[in-house]
Amino acid sequence: MNARARGGAMAFTSLALPTLVWILVAWLVALHFFTGWISSPSAATARSNRRKDRDNPVARLSDLLRYSELEEIEEIPVFSVRSSSGKKHKKSSKSAKSAISDDPLSELSPDRRLFYFPDRNLAAVDPSSSSEEERDFFFPGREWRDVNGLPIQAHGGGILYTPETRTFYWYGENKQGPTYRLHKKSSARVDLIGISCYSSQDLWRWKNEGLVLKADTTNTSSDLHTSNVAERPKVIFNNHTRQFVMYLHIDNANYSKASVGIATSSSPLGPFTYLGSTKPHGFDSRDMTIFKDEDDGSAFLVYSSQSNSELHISQLTPDYLGLSPAVSRALVNQHREAPAVFKHGNFFYMITSGCTGWWPNQALLHAAESMLGPWETLGDPCVGASDEFRLTTFFSQVAFVLPLPGLRDLFVFVADRWNPGNLSDSRYVWLPLTIDGRLDGPPEDDSFEFPMWSRVSVRWHRKWKLPEHWKNASLDDDEGEISL
Ligand code: DGJ
DSSP states (O other), X not given: OOHXXXXXXXXXXXXXXXXXXXXXXXXXXXXXXXXXXXXXHHHHHHHHHHHHHHHOHHHHHHHHHHHSTTOXXXXXXXXXXXXXXXXXXOOSOTTOSBOOOSOTTOTTOTHIIIXXXXXXXXOOBOTTTOOGGGTTOBOTTSOBBOTTSOXXXXXXXXXXXXXXXXXXXXXXXXXXXXEEOSSTTSOOEEOOOEEEEEEESSSSSOEEXXXXXXXXXXXXXXXXXXXXXXXXXXXXXXXXXXXXXXXXXXXXXXXXXXXXXXXXXXXTTOOOEEEEEEOGGGOOOOSEEEEEOTTXXXXXXXXXXXXXXXXXXXXXXXXXXXXXXXXXXXXTTSOEEEXXXXXXXXXXXXXXXXXXXXXXXXXXXXXXSSTTSOOEXXXXXXXXXXXXXXXXXXXXXXXXXXXXXXXXXXXXXXXEEOOXXXXXXXXXXXXXXXXXXXXXXXXXXXXXSSTTSOEEEEEOOSSBOOOTTGGGOOOOSTTOOOOX
């Protein structure tokens, strides 16, 4: 090697060595990320899910719901709200327009309008006179009228679908009477009128089928006397006895009877025969629901007990008229009420509210592999709008979660926006409840905390409607999913 070449080699060695090291390091880092991206299970899962979503009409349908014209999010003013323990949350902003007064029933309270009915002056949803543009749209919180143009009276309700007639039946509390309080400090109430039934084939136009269980106006010792309370009726169908079975919360005016009532009928349109009430297994029972697992016909009673501090769950007997011996305790010391159960794949989900009377509070989602538990609390399923709106379940309290025939990942979240100043003018908040993720696939990217469960979201929409062709869903295919 000549002197020039030797000099060049030395210069290369002395000057380029650090550069070479940096290139090597950069190359290794790049290689790490590249191979990580190629082999990471979460990235692979995300890609596989996206691919599945593209190929799967059901997934496309729920994407449509989340991302299309339904995204009309209403901005809500900031003000304080109560936590489920009844304590107020701190105001999140000095510019808060108003704090909710302690007495929302007071005519003087500015919060009555602000808190319960921010859209009070908006037109009612009225199938008897709606314009073409508003047809089939749900407007959560607006007055909702039946096909005869009268406000729907079906509060705290539940909905039964009968596939034979492709008809939905909505059972709920008829509260069409004056609101009053027995004593200054007692809960607002309306005298018991009975349980209404409305029928519909599209979930938007509802026909009033009248009272299917009527109050007793004369016999003061009857559970159904007008002075008592009958709330949260739910109806299921027993395939063996061919009976429609209604369960409901039976109470006296001060909620100390804390019982569950049962009524049956051979027709979804009633009349229902009242069989009586009981404290299940001797326990106090207030807010409740019943859930029928359509996969095997088993049915369950879920109720708030031990002074609303926990839930109890018992399986119904095969005729649905009694309880099996086992009582399962769930959400112990969590103080939850208004349970609404639904099933997705092999898992059970439940949405509950806190216990603040007619006041709205935060919803929570729970999940379990078996109806009898153990139940795990997954958090607040509400998505969108402002913090305050979510912390109050969009100013509402869950009543029911409705599965839609032919749609696997889409349910309707059915809730009440109570108006304790005028309970008969309480409104309905119906929103799409969507389920992401596949139970038969690998876990999702962000499933570290709750690897077993799918993501359940109740997303706020000022206005929304069901996918165009859902009513014509072909139920002939094996999976019972909609064909587009
Ligand atoms: C909350 C319950 O969920 C309602 O059904 C009703 O019982 C009210 N409490 C009464 O204050």
